[in-house]
Amino acid sequence: MLIPHGDEAERVAAICRQAFGQVEAFHSNWGDPLPGALADWQGDLILSYCSRWIVPQWLLDRAPLALNFHPAPPEHPGIGGLNWALYHGDTSFGVTCHHMTRKVDAGPIVDVRRFPILPEDDAPALFHRTHHQLEAMARSVIRRLAEGWDAPAGGHEWAPVARLRRELDAMMDVPRGTGCGEVERRRRAFEFGRWKLLERA
Numbered sequence: 001m002l003i004p005h006g007d008e009a010e011r012v013a014a015i016c017r018q019a020f021g022q023v024e025a026f027h028s029n030w031g032d033p034l035p036g037a038l039a040d041w042q043g044d045l046i047l048s049y050c051s052r053w054i055v056p057q058w059l060l061d062r063a064p065l066a067l068n069f070h071p072a073p074p075e076h077p078g079i080g081g082l083n084w085a086l087y088h089g090d091t092s093f094g095v096t097c098h099h100m101t102r103k104v105d106a107g108p109i110v111d112v113r114r115f116p117i118l119p120e121d122d123a124p125a126l127f128h129r130t131h132h133q134l135e136a137m138a139r140s141v142i143r144r145l146a147e148g149w150d151a152p153a154g155g156h157e158w159a160p161v162a163r164l165r166r167e168l169d170a171m172m173d174v175p176r177g178t179g180c181g182e183v184e185r186r187r188r189a190f191e192f193g194r195w196k197l198l199e200r201a
Contacts, residue, residue: 012138045145
């Protein structure tokens with residue numbers, strides 16, 4: 001299992017251990033290289049839950065089934081899905097489970113769960129509701145896999161272009177003369193914790 005650090009990821013790893021018994025969990029931070037231990041890894045299943053790594057094809061080839069839990073619906077492949085949803089005024093959001101392929105957020109989709117975006121949602125609020133839904137999805141998928149389910153594709157399709165980090169970073173840089181409405185729109189969609197807009201004087 002490929003997971004970040006944190007309580008949420010640990011809970012999902014614990015669910016895996018309860019379901020499957022022997023589970024190896026590899027933790028990641030942004031920018032970390034793949035652990036050397038994966039070079040010799042072979043197994044029955046790869047699960048990626050908000051992992052910071054792009055899983056290479058050679059590793060995907062080591063297991064008959066590889067699934068990713070993506071914290072956004074298929075309309076938002078790549079990074080920052082919730083940010084773009086808020087920025088564009090979407091009225092609903094969601095989470096996705098899909099088969100992993102060489103291309104990021106492009107493999108056959110197993111399941112999608114949708115929920116409304118509330119008028120009062122900002123980035124932190126939508127993040128927390130999204131991850132609550134993602135964890136619930138992981139519980140359901142892991143339980144079904146343990147019962148012998150083979151995770152068939154469910155007929156959903158990805159948007160054709162995955163967003164990149166540089167696009168997200170560019171939205172944090174507010175040019176001089178940007179109107180107040182646009183600034184507030186970006187603030188609601190993109191500010192989160194230490195991530196603050198840089199407004200040019």
